Amino acid sequence: MYRQLSEPIEVWARFQAGRPRIVRLFFRRQGRLFQVRQVHFYHTEQRGEALIHHLSVTAAPVSLSAGLPARPRPVGPLRCFELSFNAKKLSWLLEKLYEPE
Amino acid sequence: MSRFIFHLDFDSYFASVEQQCNPFLRNRPIGVSRKPQDVTVVAAASKEAKLWGVRSGMPSWEARRLCPQIELVAGDPAKYLYATGRALALLKRYTPLIEPYSIDEAFLDLTDEVSFKFNGDAPALARRIKGELRRELGRWITCSIGIAPSKVLAKLCCEQHKPDGIAQITPEELPQVLERTRATEIAGIAQGLGRRLYRLGLITLAELGRAPIEKLKREFGVVGYGLQAIGQGRDPAPLNPNLRFEPPKSFSHSRVISYEFGARSWGRVQPILYFLCYKIARRMRAQGYAGRVVRLFAREAVGADDGESRAVQKQYTLALPTSDERVILNTCGRIARLAGGIAWPIRVIGVAVEGLVRQEALSFSLFEADRRRARLLGALDRLNNEWGEFTVADGLLLYVKEALSWEATSLGRQREIRF
Numbered sequence: 001m002y003r004q005l006s007e008p009i010e011v012w013a014r015f016q017a018g019r020p021r022i023v024r025l026f027f028r029r030q031g032r033l034f035q036v037r038q039v040h041f042y043h044t045e046q047r048g049e050a051l052i053h054h055l056s057v058t059a060a061p062v063s064l065s066a067g068l069p070a071r072p073r074p075v076g077p078l079r080c081f082e083l084s085f086n087a088k089k090l091s092w093l094l095e096k097l098y099e100p101e
Numbered sequence: 102m103s104r105f106i107f108h109l110d111f112d113s114y115f116a117s118v119e120q121q122c123n124p125f126l127r128n129r130p131i132g133v134s135r136k137p138q139d140v141t142v143v144a145a146a147s148k149e150a151k152l153w154g155v156r157s158g159m160p161s162w163e164a165r166r167l168c169p170q171i172e173l174v175a176g177d178p179a180k181y182l183y184a185t186g187r188a189l190a191l192l193k194r195y196t197p198l199i200e201p202y203s204i205d206e207a208f209l210d211l212t213d214e215v216s217f218k219f220n221g222d223a224p225a226l227a228r229r230i231k232g233e234l235r236r237e238l239g240r241w242i243t244c245s246i247g248i249a250p251s252k253v254l255a256k257l258c259c260e261q262h263k264p265d266g267i268a269q270i271t272p273e274e275l276p277q278v279l280e281r282t283r284a285t286e287i288a289g290i291a292q293g294l295g296r297r298l299y300r301l302g303l304i305t306l307a308e309l310g311r312a313p314i315e316k317l318k319r320e321f322g323v324v325g326y327g328l329q330a331i332g333q334g335r336d337p338a339p340l341n342p343n344l345r346f347e348p349p350k351s352f353s354h355s356r357v358i359s360y361e362f363g364a365r366s367w368g369r370v371q372p373i374l375y376f377l378c379y380k381i382a383r384r385m386r387a388q389g390y391a392g393r394v395v396r397l398f399a400r401e402a403v404g405a406d407d408g409e410s411r412a413v414q415k416q417y418t419l420a421l422p423t424s425d426e427r428v429i430l431n432t433c434g435r436i437a438r439l440a441g442g443i444a445w446p447i448r449v450i451g452v453a454v455e456g457l458v459r460q461e462a463l464s465f466s467l468f469e470a471d472r473r474r475a476r477l478l479g480a481l482d483r484l485n486n487e488w489g490e491f492t493v494a495d496g497l498l499l500y501v502k503e504a505l506s507w508e509a510t511s512l513g514r515q516r517e518i519r520f
Contacts, residue, residue: 001172001174002174002175040121040122040123040124040239041118041121041122041180041238041239043179043180043183043184045179045180045183047489047490048485048486048487048488048489048490048492049486049487049488050489054179054180056121056122056123058124080122080123080124080125082122098123098125100125101172
């Protein structure tokens, strides 16, 4: 089942040079760094004047002890999250976490 | 030239979107509901859950009894509306003649596209549309497409080939299809109407089409013309791409109430009703309308001896049009007192406001209290428009606050889907 979190998170994105394309996306939660493996669905929602971008993703915790290698090694299982970006406040939230029953 | 009407219907829509979002839900029986923890209704069941007999609209306890491993997830209407908007925007590349029918269904007139670009091969176009939708939305969100010379038959054809199907009724096949299809298989001909047709000896569509119009008019009034058109494979109402631009005839909201909630008295359902009135009034003000006729409807939870629960509806006409939720609620209270005779508990409650006029056409109130109330509502609307729904709300709504996340957006409002 889903757990509603609405936690502010720190997000790092690496963009491809010259193209509006994110090649790597990381976020930090409870001291652990998660790498987004796949964006499964994207949608937007209008909350008042703010446009909220939602990303349904699967991500796994990774270790970056040796800097940022090309393929960080996962140190935990893949999990499903919903991230949101508030385009008015320019802030990221971890909206939901899915915990298999 | 025969028309090529496409009926596109997403399969297990809300559940498919949830499965697209979350790979852990794929290939598993899931149901989308308002509040999975509570006793509620399954708004949509996944294809896997349907194999166990779970159906949309089924109470969650019954779904769990039929399929103990079913997982219920909370629905997210914003997600579904967005996906529908994207799908309709994609379809608009093929034709401007689109009539959204509900959040997961649309009719398209693709006669020109099929005739001139696909050399009459309508299924080839349907395959291309399905492929593009899959790329746009994700491969777990599938749809079925029915193709026929009329909307009614396209919908019938689509429903018979779900999930993920493509089917066509050609003009040559039409007579056989009308001969073998029972009238009650058509959307809009429910059991009550079906029984009346059966008593007249009209069972199949072809029999309906051959019936003399005087007979149908005598029995069904003007509806008889529409029934005969359906029986002859014609549309009683042609595809209308401008439907969503036409002014609304009414604003309404309803809600299914769980048994556990115990809607046993007027006082118990009043907060829910106020919430429905609030949503209606807010939409009316946003679109610049006010209405004079308030209609209250309810369905009793427990049926009488014949097993069918009774639906009751009454209306009241106000002296002046309103778009104030308090006035609508008070009118509902008046209707409930005047109507009486309802057997509590109730299962469904709904409100509609009709007799609409544009707010600009209303005269300025002479009473300061009315003007103050209008200023207050305007200020609240501005706050909620800027900061999000329910940033400031009436205290009575706190009783239904837990429902707000789902209820803030209502489904089935195809007029309000942007594409």
